[in-house]
Amino acid sequence: MGVEIRVEGLTKRFGRQTIWEDVSLTLPAGEISVLLGPSGTGKSVFLKTLVGLLKPDRGNAWIGDRNLPQLPEDLLYETRKLFGVLFQDGALFGSMNLFDNIAFPLREHTKKNETEIKRIVLEKMEMVGLIGAEGKLPGEISGGMRKRAGLARALVLDPEIILFDEPDSGLDPVRTAYLNQLIVDLNAQIGATFLIVTHDINTARTVPDNIGLLFRRELVMFGQREMLLSSEEPVVRQFLNARRVGPIGMSEEKDVSELEAEAAAGNDPGKLPPIPPQLMPSDGRVRPTQHAPGAWLRAHGVTPPPGSFIDDLGRNWIDEWPRYVASMGAAPAGGVRK
Numbered sequence: 001m002g003v004e005i006r007v008e009g010l011t012k013r014f015g016r017q018t019i020w021e022d023v024s025l026t027l028p029a030g031e032i033s034v035l036l037g038p039s040g041t042g043k044s045v046f047l048k049t050l051v052g053l054l055k056p057d058r059g060n061a062w063i064g065d066r067n068l069p070q071l072p073e074d075l076l077y078e079t080r081k082l083f084g085v086l087f088q089d090g091a092l093f094g095s096m097n098l099f100d101n102i103a104f105p106l107r108e109h110t111k112k113n114e115t116e117i118k119r120i121v122l123e124k125m126e127m128v129g130l131i132g133a134e135g136k137l138p139g140e141i142s143g144g145m146r147k148r149a150g151l152a153r154a155l156v157l158d159p160e161i162i163l164f165d166e167p168d169s170g171l172d173p174v175r176t177a178y179l180n181q182l183i184v185d186l187n188a189q190i191g192a193t194f195l196i197v198t199h200d201i202n203t204a205r206t207v208p209d210n211i212g213l214l215f216r217r218e219l220v221m222f223g224q225r226e227m228l229l230s231s232e233e234p235v236v237r238q239f240l241n242a243r244r245v246g247p248i249g250m251s252e253e254k255d256v257s258e259l260e261a262e263a264a265a266g267n268d269p270g271k272l273p274p275i276p277p278q279l280m281p282s283d284g285r286v287r288p289t290q291h292a293p294g295a296w297l298r299a300h301g302v303t304p305p306p307g308s309f310i311d312d313l314g315r316n317w318i319d320e321w322p323r324y325v326a327s328m329g330a331a332p333a334g335g336v337r338k
């Protein structure tokens, strides 16, 4: 399950304003990827381009074997059905209760009868922990519940790809932690390709298999989580460690004099913090597409910062991994990536 997305040389402009250009990346099928970037760098525009709501000015965006910019209307419409999208505010209809909100895509896009619709809606509501809230209006529930309702609605058409636009914005740290766990559990369960836009550094550091960073109208870097978390590239380093020292300023980009002043003041970006272990599904299973901890670093001869891959119980996940995988029984479908 899950469809690969391959973006090649993608460029988007509005009039004379270039939002980003020459973006190339591959979202591997079934994996979780995070897209980071300062406000206004075009992350939401990128998601909208991937679902075909906005047309790129140049480049290719392959959704499986279909290249979006070249699709005729009818195929574009079909391709959109592969996607579930969680919009930033949940984008629920205020006058409809949660059941009807979640049922909406099924009533709109399928010919299923009401019995079938009810079964699907309740199944998805159970997946996101919303059973019992069917009759509530969006205005009567908390922000966290609205996010989960938006997620349930994104799930009803059994998407192959799910795009999350800041699923954690406006949530308290505990709710964010639950939501992150829910995202990892969902990925383990349905195996769709996930792309998450977030500003939450903890989410970016612990949830995904891959991380990308947009800055100054380009994709600075995209690759496996361990690649970005061990990177010395100044923008990546500053962003993933939430530092003020570095090329990113309050209004996106610092000018040369600010950077020179920083260098003169001897401000250094500090040591890279340890790479945390990746968040596991709550039933302890290994996700089919999960990468073995430390695999990317070993393959590229990179030594992780001291204290990396050690969890709250003091276990080192690089040492534990082979035993852990063996204890979970047979390797999961798709095998464990080396």
Ligand SMILES: Nc1ncnc2c1ncn2[C@@H]1O[C@H](COP(=O)(O)OP(=O)(O)OP(=O)(O)O)[C@@H](O)[C@H]1O
Pocket: 014, 019, 037, 038, 039, 040, 041, 042, 043, 044, 045, 046
């Ligand atoms: N339909 C549109 N027409 C013209 N300009 C647009 C349109 N949509 C977005 N933009 C511009 O594109 C740029 C990127 O916007 P976008 O919403 O993608 O940023 P973002 O990275 O998602 O920011 P944030 O982190 O604040 O959500 C902004 O300058 C915005 O004004």
Ligand SMILES: [Mg+2]
Pocket: 043, 044, 045, 165
């Ligand atoms: Mg946005």
